Amino acid sequence: MEGNVKDEQLADLLSMWRIRALEETILQLRLDGDVVGSVHLENGQEAVAVGACRTLRPQDAVFSTYRGHGWAMARGVPAEKILAELLYRRTGVNGGRGGSAHFSAPEYGFYGENSIVGAGAPIAVGAALAAKFDGSGRVALTVFGDGAMNQGGVSEALNMAAAMDLPVVFICENNKYSELTPINDMVRNPDLSARAHALGIPAVRIDGNDAAQVATAVGLAIMTAEHGRGPTFIEAFTRRITGHYIGDAQMYRPAGELEADKKVEPIVRLKNALAAQGVAASTLEAVEQRARTEIATAAERALAAPLTDPSTAREHLYV
Numbered sequence: 001m002e003g004n005v006k007d008e009q010l011a012d013l014l015s016m017w018r019i020r021a022l023e024e025t026i027l028q029l030r031l032d033g034d035v036v037g038s039v040h041l042e043n044g045q046e047a048v049a050v051g052a053c054r055t056l057r058p059q060d061a062v063f064s065t066y067r068g069h070g071w072a073m074a075r076g077v078p079a080e081k082i083l084a085e086l087l088y089r090r091t092g093v094n095g096g097r098g099g100s101a102h103f104s105a106p107e108y109g110f111y112g113e114n115s116i117v118g119a120g121a122p123i124a125v126g127a128a129l130a131a132k133f134d135g136s137g138r139v140a141l142t143v144f145g146d147g148a149m150n151q152g153g154v155s156e157a158l159n160m161a162a163a164m165d166l167p168v169v170f171i172c173e174n175n176k177y178s179e180l181t182p183i184n185d186m187v188r189n190p191d192l193s194a195r196a197h198a199l200g201i202p203a204v205r206i207d208g209n210d211a212a213q214v215a216t217a218v219g220l221a222i223m224t225a226e227h228g229r230g231p232t233f234i235e236a237f238t239r240r241i242t243g244h245y246i247g248d249a250q251m252y253r254p255a256g257e258l259e260a261d262k263k264v265e266p267i268v269r270l271k272n273a274l275a276a277q278g279v280a281a282s283t284l285e286a287v288e289q290r291a292r293t294e295i296a297t298a299a300e301r302a303l304a305a306p307l308t309d310p311s312t313a314r315e316h317l318y319v
Contacts, residue, residue, distance in 0.1 A: 002121075003065070005012070005154070006274070006277060006279070009212070009270060010110075010127050010130055010274065010283075010287060012047075012054070012211040012212070013267065013270050013274065013284070013287050014175065014273065014287050014290065014291055015046075015050040015054070015073075015074060015211075015268065015289035016046040016050050016270070016286050017045060017287060017290075018048065018079065018291045018294065018295065019042070019046045019050070019070035019073055019074065020043060020044060020046060020267060020291075021156040021291050021292045021294075021295040021296075022069060022070065022073055022079055022082065022083070022295050023041040023042060023043050023069060023070065023242075024043075025083070025295050025296070025299050026039060026041065026083070026100075026295065027039075027041060027242075027246060029083075029086070029087065029226070029299070030246050031246075034303065035068070035085055035086045035087060036057075036219055037099055037100060037101075038066075038100065038101060038245060039068070039086075039100045039101075039243045039245065039246045040066050040067040040100070040101070040238060040245050041240075041243075041246070041247075041267075042064075042067045042068075042069065042070045042071075042242075043240060043241050043242040043306050044175075044238065044239050044240045044241035044242065044261065044265045044266070045067075045070070045173055045175060045208070045239070045240055046070055046209040046267065047208060047209050047210060047214060047238065047266035047270075048171065048173055048208045048214055048236045048238055049070045049071045049073075049074040049141070049143075050074050050210075050214075050217070050225050051210070051211035051212065051213070051214025051215040052074070052141060052169075052171065052214055052218045053071070053074035053075050053076075053217045054074070054211075054215055055143065055214075055217070055218040055219045055222065056075070056109065056139070056222070057137075057172065057222070058109065059079075059136050059137055059138045060111070060138055060139045060140070060141060060142075060222075060248055061106075061109055061110050061111050061127050061138055061141065062075050062109055062110050062111060062141050062142075063112065063114070063120035063121075063123055063124040063127070063138045063140065063141070063142040063143070064110070064112070064113050064114075064116065064120060064142075064143050064206050065113065065117075065120060065143060065144055065145060065173075066100075066101040066113050066115045067113075067145075067149070068110075068112075068113040069082055069086075069100070070100075071110065071143065072093075072103070072105060072110045073106070073108060074110060075105075075108050075109055075110040075153065076108045076109070076110075077105045077110055077245075078091060079295055079298035079299075080297070080298040080301050080302050081093045081105070082103070083238070083299050083302035083303075084096065084301075084305050085098055085099065085300075085303040086099060086103075087303060087305075088280075088307055088308050089302055089303050089305035089306065089307060089308060090127075090165040090304040090305060090306050090308050091302065091306075092302075092307075092308075093210060094104060095308055095312070095316075096193065096307070096308030097308065097312075097313065097315075097316065098112075099296060100111060100112075101113050101115045102114075102115065104113070109208070112125070114202070115198070115318075116123075116145050117145075117147060117148050117149030117151055117156040118151035119151050119153060120142045120143070120151075121142045121148070121153060121154045121157035121170065122154075122156065122157040122160075123141035123219040124140040124141065124157070124168055124170075125142075125157045125161050125166060125168055125261045127138070127140040127158050128140040128166040128167045128168045129164065129167075130165055132164075132166065132167075133161070134261075137223050137226070138167070138197045139167045139169060139221075139225045139226070139298065140166075140167065140169070141168075141171065141218070142157075142168065142169070142170055142171070143171040143172075143173060144170075144171075144172060144173070145172070145175065145178065145201070146172050146173070146174040146175065146177075146178055146183040147177075147178025147179055147183065147186070148172075149172060149192050149195065150178070150186060150187070150313060151263070152298075154204065155195070156235070157170075157232070158170065158195070158196060158199050158201060159199055160180070161173075161201070162199045162200050162201050162230060162231060162232075163228060163232040165228060165229065165230035165231075166230060166231060167226070167231070168224030168225070168230075168231040168232075169218060169222065169225070169231065169232055169234065170196070170201075170231060170232070170233045171218075171234045171236055172192055172233070172234070172235045172236065173206070173208060173236055173238055174192060174235055174236065174237050174238070175239050175240050176239065177244065177252070177288075179244050180244060180248070181252070182200075182252075184295075185301065191205070191235075191239070192235050193205050193233055193235040200247055200281045201230070201231050201232065201233050202224060202229075202232050202233070203229075203232070203233035203234070203235065203314075204232075204233075204234055204235070205235045205237070205271055206235070206236050206237070207236075208236030209238055209264065209265065209269055210239050210266070210269070211266065211270070213237070214234075214236060214257035214272045215299075217232075217234050217236075218234065218239060220232070221234065221282075226248050227297050230290040232308055239261040241258065241261050241265050241266065242260050251280060260310050266295030268316055271284050292303070
């Protein structure tokens with residue numbers, strides 16, 4: 001049993017390093033001008049995506065925020081296809097049309113990002129409602145930030161899912177900041193899970209920097225949905241160790257906060273935990289190197305792919 005846990009932890013570490021390396025590569029490509037437009041990274045929040053997605057089944061659907069590169073990768077979308085999409089290459093998951101904040105890959109159970117704050121929640125509720133009729137057994141998982149809890153659409157989605165006992169897992173990535181403003185400056189009650197409780201939705205508050213804890217919470221939520229008992233709300237506490245967007249000066253952070261967050265971010269924590277269990281430093285270094293090599297190779301191939309033909313920009317538009 002101990003070996004199985006350690007193997008699972010090493011697998012989680014590799015998955016998180018892949019996301020971290022992917023995001024760092026995207027940052028460099030953005031700074032070099034190969035990627036253009038608004039880009040949001042999730043460095044420091046990898047454990048939520050990794051823990052949740054290793055628990056989901058193939059038929060389940062994920063609806064992420066605009067900070068969704070890591071969620072796509074955790075759901076199984078190849079790094080090369082993600083990078084090619086951001087680089088406007090024909091080999092991208094949407095042929096280079098979606099860019100950083102709008103790509104989707106339904107064949108992997110990843111139904112896309114959304115640049116409207118909190119908009120993934122009502123879309124996920126629609127997918128869950130469809131699941132009650134199509135026999136798929138699908139559970140819809142939607143993730144959003146703490147700031148999105150103040151969006152009307154999120155409140156309506158929570159209420160509809162509760163009223164109709166829909167199979168939805170709502171995950172709030174509470175990273176303390178609603179874009180550039182501390183969430184505590186925006187709400188009277190900082191316990192965001194209390195809003196779900198008020199609607200009769202089972203809700204838990206967990207350590208979002210622990211992939212195993214996230215996996216357990218999502219697993220229980222899926223069981224609840226499978227048994228027809230409706231949605232679950234998970235408030236996962238985490239911290240981003242990068243700006244809200246590329247170019248964010250982060251002047252809103254108190255002195256020393258970022259340095260403190262970097263000491264307890266999920267990769268550092270899991271490495272320390274594995275080292276305490278006797279895993280050799282060389283093994284841990286090899287995990288990181290494997291991830292970085294995979295992402296570097298993916299970036300090289302994505303950059304070598306042909307650019308999307310601009311004349312096709314109006315294809316696949318339905319509204």
